Amino acid sequence: MSAQGLEVIDHTVQLTHEWINELKDRLDWTSARDALRMLRTTLHAIRDHLDTGESAHLAAQLPLLIRGMYYEGWMPKSTPIHSRKAKDFIATIEASVGDVLDYRGPEDIEAVFRVINNKISRGEVMDIRSNLPHDIRALWPEP
Incomplete structure (x- = not known):
């Protein structure tokens, strides 16, 4: 039992650390942040x-x-965005993480996809991938 009696919070913190640690290991980055x-x-x-x-x-x-x-920060009225190109998808991500010293480019984005593949159901991954533009879907390995 949790010291505070809030097991749901303790559990989600644990799961979140699992996701972050798996990604950090896949990326071979030094910073969990x-x-x-x-x-x-x-x-x-x-x-x-x-x-x-x-x-x-x-x-x-x-x-x-x-x-x-x-x-x-989600604005549902503005989604889905209409850019269908992988280079725009990558550029969006790089605008936020491009200053990370360990960042290597699309292979690091693929590492995130692999964590998602490992953590959520295969069926949901397939649904998500099928709803992405082909150019972006090609970046995401099948589960």
């Missing part, structure tokens, strides 16, 4: 390319804390 920023930024880029229904389905499978970050 930078790995979290990479995760949040990539999730936002994915979210902004999905319609509201598919975005909500993805969010439902995220740990509570990550789900909050996922929805942070």
